[in-house]
Each structure stands twice: as C-alpha cells, then as structure tokens.
Amino acid sequence: GQSLEQPSEVTAVEGAIVQINCTYQTSGFYGLSWYQQHDGGAPTFLSYNGLDGLEETGRFSSFLSRSDSYGYLLLQELQMKDSASYFCAVKDQAGTALIFGKGTTLSVSS
Amino acid sequence: DSGVTQTPKHLITATGQRVTLRCSPRSGDLSVYWYQQSLDQGLQFLIQYYNGEERAKGNILERFSAQQFPDLHSELNLSSLELGDSALYFCASSALGGGDPNTGELFFGEGSRLTVL
Numbered sequence: 001g002q003s004l005e006q007p008s009e010v011t012a013v014e015g016a017i018v019q020i021n022c023t024y025q026t027s028g029f030y031g032l033s034w035y036q037q038h039d040g041g042a043p044t045f046l047s048y049n050g051l052d053g054l055e056e057t058g059r060f061s062s063f064l065s066r067s068d069s070y071g072y073l074l075l076q077e078l079q080m081k082d083s084a085s086y087f088c089a090v091k092d093q094a095g096t097a098l099i100f101g102k103g104t105t106l107s108v109s110s
Numbered sequence: 111d112s113g114v115t116q117t118p119k120h121l122i123t124a125t126g127q128r129v130t131l132r133c134s135p136r137s138g139d140l141s142v143y144w145y146q147q148s149l150d151q152g153l154q155f156l157i158q159y160y161n162g163e164e165r166a167k168g169n170i171l172e173r174f175s176a177q178q179f180p181d182l183h184s185e186l187n188l189s190s191l192e193l194g195d196s197a198l199y200f201c202a203s204s205a206l207g208g209g210d211p212n213t214g215e216l217f218f219g220e221g222s223r224l225t226v227l
Contacts, residue, residue, distance in 0.1 A: 100145075
C-alpha cells in the first residue's frame, strides 16, 4: 500500500524560509501533491509534481525526486497566515483516490 | 469556496446512534471522495464513488456505508456510533476518477464535524 512520512511540526519566524519534507512508499506512482489546511478548514491544493524537479508558484515551491521517493515543499518569505497544516499526498495503487500523509503543522511567529 | 457543499456542518449525537452526512459535489464533477480526519490525524481515505459506482475503498469500517445518487450527490452513513468516530468528515470531488487530469487536484468541502457523546 501507500505510506507517507512527514515531520509533525515545524516552527519558523516571519520572513524566514522553511522546508517540509515528505518521503513516500508506493505501489505505482502518479505524482506527489501538497495541500494546505487552516484550523480544520477545507484542505486546499497547493502544488503537484509529476516529474523530477522544482515547481514554483509564487512564494511556494515543491520538489520531487522519484529515485529517492522524496519530495519537499518550500515556503519562502513566511507570513503569519502561512501558519497551517501541510499535507503531502500520493494516489492509491489504482491511481484514483488520494492518500495523505499525517500532515505537518507549521507555526509562524513574529 | 470550492463549490463542494457538505451538510450538516456540526452534528452531536450519542453512542449507538446512526447519522447521515450529505455531500453535493461541484457542478459537473462525477467523482466523490470521503475522508475522515480525527484529532491529530491526517486525512484518512474512506471511499470513492464515480458516477454512481463505487470506485475505490480505503479504511472504511463495516459500520459505515456510502452511496452516490443519480443526481451525483453522495451520503455517508455512520451507524452504531462509538466515541472514536468523533471526527471531521470531508467530502471532495473531481471531474474525473483520478482528480484533475494534470494535477490530480481534489476540491474539498468545509467538512461535517461529528461529536459522539
């Protein structure tokens, strides 16, 4: 089956850069996704990596290395509003449902 | 606003009871996914429906069942409720069976918070 590992908590200060790592084990691989969730609200899609390399979307970037079964989410110029939980996710073996990691809680302080 | 609607937003009930959670997907989306999020837990995949048919099953208990109706809305039925069933239940939708064709993106509703006392 699919499994993902990510740190449970990360802390940083405003303006800093933080990296949230994710390692995965999958039977079949269809790419790595990242979602953000504020205080138990609806998870929202942040980024997707289907191929190796870096994808950049504004202050957020995501990286994938398929050979290492590893990816990370990079958040730059941190703001207080970035305090949230961040989940990495992969598709299930059939490529249909999304399986999530347990999430990383990011706390940004001033 | 993702366009996915879940009702009720909050629900408090007692052990042994049965509840039904409802989800209306985004207009045009054929696939519905149900997830459970307990305290300090990630999003646990329960079940997926595509155009009325069950497509994938995750860690869904036998006490739980779901269906997707011809109008594409879905219901998650939770029975013989236990204290441990207290959680946020999210519904997500996508146009196709595997999420967005390019990114696999799912669109989540705001969730239904179930409290079992």
